[in-house]
Amino acid sequence: MGSLIGRHFRVMTFGESHGPALGVVIDGLPAGLALGLEDLRRDLERRRPGQSPYATARKESDEPEILSGLTEGGLTNGAPLAVLIRNRDARSGDYAAISRIFRPGHADWTYFKKYGLTPQPGGGRSSGRETVARVAAGAVARALLKPLGVTARAASLALGPVRAIKRDWDFAESNPLRFLDPDLYDQAEAAVAGAKKDGDSIGSAVELSARGLPVGWGDPVFDKLEAKLGRAFFSIGAVRAVEFGEGLALSAMLGSEANDPMGPEGPLSDRHGGVLGGISTGRELTARLFAKPTPSIAIDGDSVDLEGQPVKVATGGRHDPCLSPRLAPVAEAMCLIVLADFCLAGPAKWPPA
Amino acid sequence: MGSLIGRHFRVMTFGESHGPALGVVIDGLPAGLALGLEDLRRDLERRRPGQSPYATARKESDEPEILSGLTEGGLTNGAPLAVLIRNRDARSGDYAAISRIFRPGHADWTYFKKYGLTPQPGGGRSSGRETVARVAAGAVARALLKPLGVTARAASLALGPVRAIKRDWDFAESNPLRFLDPDLYDQAEAAVAGAKKDGDSIGSAVELSARGLPVGWGDPVFDKLEAKLGRAFFSIGAVRAVEFGEGLALSAMLGSEANDPMGPEGPLSDRHGGVLGGISTGRELTARLFAKPTPSIAIDGDSVDLEGQPVKVATGGRHDPCLSPRLAPVAEAMCLIVLADFCLAGPAKWPPA
Amino acid sequence: MGSLIGRHFRVMTFGESHGPALGVVIDGLPAGLALGLEDLRRDLERRRPGQSPYATARKESDEPEILSGLTEGGLTNGAPLAVLIRNRDARSGDYAAISRIFRPGHADWTYFKKYGLTPQPGGGRSSGRETVARVAAGAVARALLKPLGVTARAASLALGPVRAIKRDWDFAESNPLRFLDPDLYDQAEAAVAGAKKDGDSIGSAVELSARGLPVGWGDPVFDKLEAKLGRAFFSIGAVRAVEFGEGLALSAMLGSEANDPMGPEGPLSDRHGGVLGGISTGRELTARLFAKPTPSIAIDGDSVDLEGQPVKVATGGRHDPCLSPRLAPVAEAMCLIVLADFCLAGPAKWPPA
């Protein structure tokens, strides 16, 4: 099961939705970085469930414990950093009724066919709860990148059909849907509220922005910055489309429109989204992630049970009516994990300075 | 330089646009597979330049040589398979004039900053010519997957603003732009021809379809099928957006619309694009790749030279006015390489049957 | 910090001697394997300190907790298995006196130079305590290999200058030094007891035997069975020499003596130690690991402090006078981890049966 990511900043996550705990081990951290629980808590808090009417009501404190990797003085010691987050509010009972049914839009059936296991409570490893370990790793990556001046942030770009025109990042942090556009907020909220009232869910999109990258991160051919980020973003459960810079729109442009002119300090505009030839240009890195609606809904859908008999199934449990508000911190985490990996790469010129 | 991809079917490519040769070594091939030059030639021919008014006029025979990995009887022997393709028509002279200028939209500047090297003829490793090695590897993957009944094909979905509505795969193979829709072909060709006449280029998109996958390819969390494919697709130079299944459109849907109903043999529809929970469902795998216009154009753009002085630059050399016709075989290759990797994975259940 | 091993059975360990906990995450386990705390306890118990006059007096229960990777019914679920072992008896006080001194024969100085950190209590990550996580992983590997009939065991082959002639494996399990030869036990014990009485330590060696391997594990060139095992064995702190089969003795033989004759079921003798061309022959796999004496001794040695001033240092704390009795279960673990990795490899012939 592909729970490892990174060549230099190597992240291995573990844990299931309703198991004892989730966590992550990070190998490859250099020594001497000041790191504490506060660094982890800040990011985990942004992802934590139970905080808004538009997020699952599952109550998890998501309090991290650092098991290894720090000196007594709170510096990384070069050894693997392990973080543990115990599950507190795993109501397996909610799932008992559907343990013999393959929920539509979920991984139940593919897991069953691949692993031979009946659906596990809360989706087991396929649950969105798995992302808590990613966010913990992302928080460590954020701390690692901070001395280099590299930052990343993400927010809701679209909620169902309502897509932000303005980008107001402060506003995004202040509203429960993390939506970027104050002018369209009421429309966006109405779309989500409407879906929720109907027991339905709605699709969404996230915009991600990373700043402060030096020129030169990313490797040609298969390890282009977009390739590594593309893998990282598509590894998030609900993401069905990803674009960088002007993205899809570039496919309808002329070359004379699309090329960013060059100045002595690099590209003078940023249609390319911060990457040329797979290598960071030093300009803002921008990406957009498009997510399907939460597959868990209270509306009956057609499915089958373990014996293949047709059933109607509505998914109980506690779920987010749309994903982008909580997807945003996960997208940040995945971006930071990839950037941390590049920041730890060895020299590209020889002999080293 | 990230020239390695794959965990089981491990592909390492090499070669520059104007160097002596390009090639690929594939480690991890099982023994006993019948493989010959014909398998390679068929795919290389589909990518070869110089075949249409809408492709670069560079003349390359792209004749492969197999250096290792086969028995005298033409079966793989379990050892690495190495394929060599010599460059024949590398006119470095075309590039002499621009060797001191950073071409807009190209990797010249980021390579210069990262590696400390002045622009190399034809872009060196960053050239689209690098993809010939990918196509060779993809041809080997295709042969490996054939006994399992797994196939992949790709064609032009959009040429600039003209997007196919119909999917006529036979038609796509018969027209020089590999465009899918016969009804819109004239419009699409006009868009490309217009750009070419102006010395300009135009964006495009590719649709990819893979069939015959068994249920169960792809691993949870970071090695989801889309994650691995996402990396592979975004590793292709010009690709700026990727989507799977209904992709971006899902982000504006309700959950009740988006969920594919389940039957005893799996999903009954295919909005998910052949993957659930990162694992293949056995249905058609579909993806779309959106490419920026070829950055090399005959229209002056603003740039700087090595000393940082402003210059106007039009890119000589021989280039494709739009990328999708030749991107299609590359997209197929990357898809096949990823699928080959999964087909060689070990058992997911224990003890093995 | 290289805390990851394995391509298919991927083991990442964490934890320091005097930190909160040690542990391991294993990614790549197939689903359906019955596994419980008892499997872990059995192996951990064999490595546990405080059990004999010839082992450190540190008291650790080494009680494992499984954090993830199992179904409610106690089967592996295909997800990463995480095991946690808390430190109970970490007396950092013992180390306070020497925290500013580089202990001879230890990693204090190289860690200081590499990571910029003053010596950590108990050696931090460089402590032999780190091996508890390896043994936990080895126990999982043992359970995985059991249905295939593959087993591994190790015992003390030599204690200082006393080298076993007989191999009595039952006897080895019944004496505190795990020594193989009942006839020479008194001599061996006297060597260890003498060193201990003098506050000194003594070198030792371990013999390892694995049985039940199918023909065909191991890959040519860089992933030969001995290559993977060689890395695994030399990753154990004190190991300074490793041999396979007749090992070193083969370097003084003639070819006509060294070649094992072949019969229809493979080699008829086993000078090669179960491997030919890097691939298992199905015969007994044998290896010997030679360990230096425990560097922690109560006899003053010459060293320097953080300021580079000469000091005499005797290492307090609680230490094993010789390593082989507790090295044996670690050697087994490393062997099992490597074998588990091979047992999960994909098909070597195509198409798969």
Place this chain on the structure above:
Amino acid sequence: MGSLIGRHFRVMTFGESHGPALGVVIDGLPAGLALGLEDLRRDLERRRPGQSPYATARKESDEPEILSGLTEGGLTNGAPLAVLIRNRDARSGDYAAISRIFRPGHADWTYFKKYGLTPQPGGGRSSGRETVARVAAGAVARALLKPLGVTARAASLALGPVRAIKRDWDFAESNPLRFLDPDLYDQAEAAVAGAKKDGDSIGSAVELSARGLPVGWGDPVFDKLEAKLGRAFFSIGAVRAVEFGEGLALSAMLGSEANDPMGPEGPLSDRHGGVLGGISTGRELTARLFAKPTPSIAIDGDSVDLEGQPVKVATGGRHDPCLSPRLAPVAEAMCLIVLADFCLAGPAKWPPA
């Protein structure tokens, strides 16, 4: 087939004994290193067959061709470097007679069982000829390490029962057996000549020494310097034992004898062989590799044919009567490849200087 080694300096080799060519692709080389055919030829020449009465009479020029990775000015360009060496003198005819017989001491039988293939001419991928690609990669590693002042050399330490007492490295380079001890040369040569006259072969050992390493190469736990070197050395076909520093002898010492005293610049003696805690101390790195006799001999041995019928087999073809003279450059290459990998690792302290 495990033909890839290295995390940063990634080496993939290919080629069979009697195929068209052998070669290597190296990914991860930084840009700006001056490298030419002379660098490769020097090392390839030291390994080349046909140069002494004590080496196979196979005539190979082993002339390398560099296919990629260099600028026109002869500097590495950061892209993969590919080296091709064509086979010239592959007399498959020599092997026709034994293509249906499993040669004792060879990989024929294990390859047959694993890959389902009858013995390939010259052993195919299992041939010692495969090491030509390692030596090419080692030559590149040597050039990379040169500006850092890191060097490695190896020579024959033992020929059969005759083991060098003196180490005269200049002498070793001047005699056909590369034997280290001028006083014992006649004895050593007699041992080899005797075996050769009888159509037999004889075991041997190599001593390796690397100098100029900075303090700090090697990573704790599984990527210790000895662990990585151990894998690399045991990946060489005939190697059956490896030791570092005082090696096996340490297992019979007391701790008070074995510990190297520490001074302000590190260890004051070098029983540890240049590594403490898996990390280089800056002192001389020493290792010894013990090789079995060449299994190919002209004396009849017992074996079976493809049908399992007993046969007597003497191995025709052209073979080295003892391996250490040509093993020495291979051991150097493997050491250099591992060291190059560490020299390209990222920062161990944070923030980077």
